[in-house]
Amino acid sequence: MTCREFIEFIEDYRSGKLPEAQRQAFDLHLGKCPSCVCYLDGYEKTILLGRKSLCEGDDRIPEEVPAELIEAILAARKKGE
Numbered sequence: 001m002t003c004r005e006f007i008e009f010i011e012d013y014r015s016g017k018l019p020e021a022q023r024q025a026f027d028l029h030l031g032k033c034p035s036c037v038c039y040l041d042g043y044e045k046t047i048l049l050g051r052k053s054l055c056e057g058d059d060r061i062p063e064e065v066p067a068e069l070i071e072a073i074l075a076a077r078k079k080g081e
């Protein structure tokens with residue numbers, strides 16, 4: 001699994017919709033890719049922030065957080081190739 005695939009399937013992974021084989025590939029990738037661990041962490045936090053904002057009636061969405069993380073992951077991947 002590549003970082004790009006990881007990001008594509010992250011929502012299915014979180015909601016438990018990912019087939020077992022793919023979920024294992026996901027966990028495997030998480031085990032060897034600190035960038036994606038970081039991304040998943042940021043993703044969860046972004047969702048929590050979004051929910052919190054909704055609860056508080058604040059519609060500010062922290063869009064800049066995932067965009068930066070994606071760029072960091074893609075840059076790290078380029079270096080590794």
Ligand SMILES: [Zn+2]
Pocket residue numbers: 002003006029033035036
């Ligand atoms: Zn990765």
